[in-house]
Amino acid sequence: MKRLSCVLALVAGCAGSAPFKPQFPNGGPQLKDALERAHAGASHGQSSIVLGVSDAPRAVFAYDIDAGKLLFREAAQVNALPSIAGELAVVPEATRITVRRLRDGSVVKELPLDGMHLVGADGDGTIAAVVLSTGGSINTHSRLVIFEGEKVRSDRTTTRALGSPAVLGGLAFVPHQRVHLSAIDPDGKELARARIGDDVASHAFRHQGEVYFGEHGFYRLDEASERGPAQGAHYWKLAPALKLPGAPPLFMDSNAPPPPIESALYRVALSALPGPTPQGALGLADDALYLAFYKQLYSLTADAASAHWVYETDSDVVGIRSVPGGLLALNADGVLVALDTQGLPTHQAQLALKPIAARIRAERLPGASTGEAEPLTARLDKAARNPDTRLVPSRGFAAQLLRPIEDDEAARLLIKLCTDVESPPRVSEQACASLGERTFASQAVLDALAQHPSYLDRTPVPPVGALASAALHAKDTRAVPLLGAQLFEPALPIEQVPQIFHALAGLGDPSAAIPLASFVRLYHADAGDDQFERVLVAGMDALIQLDPSRARQVLASLSTDQQGRGGVRVAAEQRLAKLGPEPGEEAAPTAAAPATPSDGTPPAHLTSQHVDEALSPVRPKLARCVRDAPEHPASARLTLVIDGDGKVAEVRALPESTQACARPLIEAVQFPATKYGKRTIMSYSVSR
Numbered sequence: 001m002k003r004l005s006c007v008l009a010l011v012a013g014c015a016g017s018a019p020f021k022p023q024f025p026n027g028g029p030q031l032k033d034a035l036e037r038a039h040a041g042a043s044h045g046q047s048s049i050v051l052g053v054s055d056a057p058r059a060v061f062a063y064d065i066d067a068g069k070l071l072f073r074e075a076a077q078v079n080a081l082p083s084i085a086g087e088l089a090v091v092p093e094a095t096r097i098t099v100r101r102l103r104d105g106s107v108v109k110e111l112p113l114d115g116m117h118l119v120g121a122d123g124d125g126t127i128a129a130v131v132l133s134t135g136g137s138i139n140t141h142s143r144l145v146i147f148e149g150e151k152v153r154s155d156r157t158t159t160r161a162l163g164s165p166a167v168l169g170g171l172a173f174v175p176h177q178r179v180h181l182s183a184i185d186p187d188g189k190e191l192a193r194a195r196i197g198d199d200v201a202s203h204a205f206r207h208q209g210e211v212y213f214g215e216h217g218f219y220r221l222d223e224a225s226e227r228g229p230a231q232g233a234h235y236w237k238l239a240p241a242l243k244l245p246g247a248p249p250l251f252m253d254s255n256a257p258p259p260p261i262e263s264a265l266y267r268v269a270l271s272a273l274p275g276p277t278p279q280g281a282l283g284l285a286d287d288a289l290y291l292a293f294y295k296q297l298y299s300l301t302a303d304a305a306s307a308h309w310v311y312e313t314d315s316d317v318v319g320i321r322s323v324p325g326g327l328l329a330l331n332a333d334g335v336l337v338a339l340d341t342q343g344l345p346t347h348q349a350q351l352a353l354k355p356i357a358a359r360i361r362a363e364r365l366p367g368a369s370t371g372e373a374e375p376l377t378a379r380l381d382k383a384a385r386n387p388d389t390r391l392v393p394s395r396g397f398a399a400q401l402l403r404p405i406e407d408d409e410a411a412r413l414l415i416k417l418c419t420d421v422e423s424p425p426r427v428s429e430q431a432c433a434s435l436g437e438r439t440f441a442s443q444a445v446l447d448a449l450a451q452h453p454s455y456l457d458r459t460p461v462p463p464v465g466a467l468a469s470a471a472l473h474a475k476d477t478r479a480v481p482l483l484g485a486q487l488f489e490p491a492l493p494i495e496q497v498p499q500i501f502h503a504l505a506g507l508g509d510p511s512a513a514i515p516l517a518s519f520v521r522l523y524h525a526d527a528g529d530d531q532f533e534r535v536l537v538a539g540m541d542a543l544i545q546l547d548p549s550r551a552r553q554v555l556a557s558l559s560t561d562q563q564g565r566g567g568v569r570v571a572a573e574q575r576l577a578k579l580g581p582e583p584g585e586e587a588a589p590t591a592a593a594p595a596t597p598s599d600g601t602p603p604a605h606l607t608s609q610h611v612d613e614a615l616s617p618v619r620p621k622l623a624r625c626v627r628d629a630p631e632h633p634a635s636a637r638l639t640l641v642i643d644g645d646g647k648v649a650e651v652r653a654l655p656e657s658t659q660a661c662a663r664p665l666i667e668a669v670q671f672p673a674t675k676y677g678k679r680t681i682m683s684y685s686v687s688r
Contacts (some may be wrong), residue, residue: 019144019190020158020176026195027226034171034183034192035211035222041169042209043124048366049102050330050351051089052319052358053078053261060091062102063351065328065336065362070351072105080258081266083130084361086123086167088147090130092258097132101150108150116143117257120164120203122172123147127186129165129172135255136161146172146186154188163254166204166211173211173221175201175254181213181221194225199237203251212274215251220274220282234282236274238289239303244270245293245393266357267294271322272302286341290327292317293394296383297329298401299343307376307401309343310383319358326365330358343379344369377405381413384427395423396430403434411435411444411470418463436469436499441476449482453491464489465496468503477509484515488522488683490637490654494531498538505542513547517554522608524572525563526635526685537571544575552579602675606642610672611682618665622686625661638662638684644677646670662686 048065054073060082061073080092088108089100097118099109116132119142123129126148133142142162146154163175171191172184178200183192202215211221217237219225229235238250246268252258259265269292275285284302291298294316299308315332326340334354338347347367383391383398399417402410417423417431438445445467453461464486471479483500486492504512520539526532540558544551558564558572603610615622626636636658641650648667653659674680 019156019174019182019184019188020160020162020180021190024182024190024193026180026193027223028192030192031183031194032192032223037191038169038171038173038183038211039209041171043126043169044209044363046086046125046361046363048328048360048362048364049084050319050336050358050360051082051084051102052330052355053082054353055356056354060089060100060105061351061353061355062089062105063336065349065360065366068349070353071103072100073353074100074105079261080118081261081357081359083118083121084123084359085121085128085130085147086125088121088123088128088150090118090121090128092118097130099130099147109147109152111143111145116141119162119254122165122167122205124167124170124206127153127167127170127172129167129174129184131162131165131174133162133254135257137255142176144172144174144184144188146184146188148186153186156188161255163201163213164203164205164251166206166213168206168209168211173204173206173213175204175213178202178255181211181225194221196225196228196233198228198233198235200253202254207274210274215249215253217250218274236282236284236302242304244291244304245397248291261357266318267316268292269317269320271320271327273322273324275324285322285324286326288322288327288341290320290322292320292329293397294390295331295388296386296391296394296398297327297339297343298394298397299327299339299341300401306404307380308341309339309373309376310379310398310401311339311343312383312386313337318355319360321360321362323362323365328360328362328365330355330360332356338366340365340369342369342373344371344373375409377402377407377409377413380405381417384417384431385423389424392424392426395427399427399431400434402431403437406440408442408444411438411440411442414438415444415448415463415467418466419460432463432466435463436466437473438470439473441474441478442470445470445474445476446478446482449479449486452486452489461489461491461493462486463496464492465499468496468499472503472506475507477507480504480507480509480512484512487515487519488639488681490639490652490683494535497535501535501538501542505545508546510547513543513550516543516546517550518608520554521557522611522683523685524558524561524568525565526687529634530567533565533567533571536568540571540575544579548579552576552581555579602673604675605678606671606674606680606682608682608684611640611684614669614671615666615684618669619686621665622662625658625665626686628661629655629657631655631657633658635685635687636662638666638686640666640680640682640684642671642680642682644674644679646673649679 050063059073060076060078062071077094082091087102089102091098097111098107119131119133121130128147130145140161144156160176165172165174175181181194182190200215204213212218220234224233227233248268248270271290273285277283289300295313297311313331317329319330321328330336334351336349346369380398380402384395414431414435448462449467451462555572555576637654639652643649651663651666
């Protein structure tokens with residue numbers, strides 16, 4: 001008979017049973033009825049309140065935003081963030097929870113913790129729900145206390161883990177066991193239950209007459225919730241691969257104890273509200289995900305890929321709350337500021353205290369903004385350069401957010417940040433990465449590629465590797481000659497050369513084969529280490545991709561040059577064999593072209609072979625210049641400016657300490673005059 005009555009209870013829906021029992025059915029008409037009851041009884045227009053903790057001495061306080069006055073400040077040993085529950089303030093202290101009147105701070109009830117912690121509380125003006133729990137999955141016990149006004153209406157304990165509740169229309173909606181959300185009436189009886197499988201049921205909240213719940217995202221509670229997002233449930237979540245500074249959660253895990261009130265976690269936080277997308281799905285109100293990171297506030301798009309604005313406060317932000325049309329934020333100096341969708345202040349108030357953590361309840365943005373917002377590029381640049389060392393992750397994030405902005409100013413700012421020696425490496429590296437990932441053709445990129453370093457003019461080395469990647473992603477073939485010229489810049493860091501090769505090959509302009517061939521020929525015998533050898537091999541591959549015919553000639557020369565490094569010769573042989581002969585020709589060794597035409601006429605232009613032959617008599621002395629340099633480098637890179645008559649006009653050496661020795665030796669050399677009398681700029685490498 002007992003078993004039969006249990007079955008009958010299940011068939012009847014178990015409505016009105018003791019809460020959180022395993023046998024209670026999910027979904028069905030019970031959920032529909034509970035939601036209709038909640039919607040019918042929903043109240044609106046609660047006052048806007050800041051509830052928080054101040055220090056020296058430790059106290060709990062409440063501030064009425066609408067009235068612009070402090071409601072109370074009471075000394076208390078608060079050890080975690082208080083919660084607002086209708087007209088009550090729920091305050092965790094050393095061994096107890098004090099439930100206080102929100103209007104004056106007087107205590108109306110004390111709840112012993114008994115090894116539990118405050119998970120959360122909420123209220124709608126008449127009913128308030130308070131949840132305590134040990135959390136965890138072993139020996140778990142929790143407590144749900146429901147107040148009607150200031151009196152306890154029901155007090156239930158359970159061995160199931162409970163989450164943070166929401167109250168709507170006189171019903172408490174309580175997450176439990178990480179997969180369920182139950183509707184509980186004021187007497188503590190369970191009316192309905194929903195079960196989810198695509199997120200964690202950890203935190204519930206209400207917004208504009210609806211209940212939402214989740215942890216990594218949020219469901220809108222309705223009859224479709226149990227079907228899951230793939231089957232039409234209204235659900236939004238943070239992008240899975242999202243990497244925000246400080247990695248703040250959307251909601252705290254209710255299974256874990258709350259951070260101590262002094263924790264820096266209260267200064268790194270997210271806030272967002274549900275809202276419809278243009279396609280009618282569940283998204284974020286104002287398409288805004290708000291991030292607080294110490295003194296910086298970001299309004300991000302829902303996928304956090306772009307920024308609407310960034311705002312900097314004078315001291316650390318200790319509490320934020322998104323509202324339709326903007327954000328409310330409180331800082332450690334007690335300044336409350338309201339910011340609209342452009343990041344312009346609409347309201348500001350001084351609370352005349354020093355909060356260390358706070359919770360804000362508000363449903364609207366006070367005041368109205370005036371003036372015009374500063375351009376987003378300038379605001380992000382300022383955020384990236386903030387000298388506060390704690391902000392380095394956020395500063396790098398600001399540099400990252402410059403990437404998707406489609407204008408030259410964003411590119412120019414990234415170029416400056418990328419080469420800024422005063423920025424922390426994390427910031428400059430992120431700026432370089434963001435610059436290289438831009439997909440928009442930019443004159444700023446071309447201007448930077450046209451720049452060559454000059455010690456006298458104080459012109460720095462441009463970030464050529466990142467610029468090359470930017471040109472490639474933008475498919476901007478205008479960069480090809482500029483990249484080719486940068487290949488022979490003595491100050492170019494060797495680790496950036498492969499990025500130039502990759503860009504030239506990817507851009508697909510056949511004219512790039514000429515500087516590629518010259519570079520490989522010029523430096524093939526100077527591969528003093530494995531890194532440079534790998535660079536040369538990458539150059540061979542890029543040349544093959546752009547011009548197989550020219551590559552055959554170059555590789556044939558490199559594969560038989562005994563002065564070249566063994567690894568370079570082997571790589572050239574392997575690639576030459578893979579290429580095979582020219583179409584229609586038999587395989588045969590390819591000889592290097594003669595330096596001077598057989599008829600004795602001047603060459604049209606100087607080649608690396610001309611340079612090799614002309615410098616051959618002084619090469620031993622040049623090698624001694626390298627050996628005698630104070631840095632003891634493995635090699636020196638020389639840039640020669642040769643006039644059309646074959647006379648040397650300028651010599652630049654890197655390291656600079658080799659220049660005094662090498663310059664007179666090279667200036668004494670007579671190079672071949674060229675047919676058209678044009679000046680030539682060539683690079684040459686000398687090993688020890």
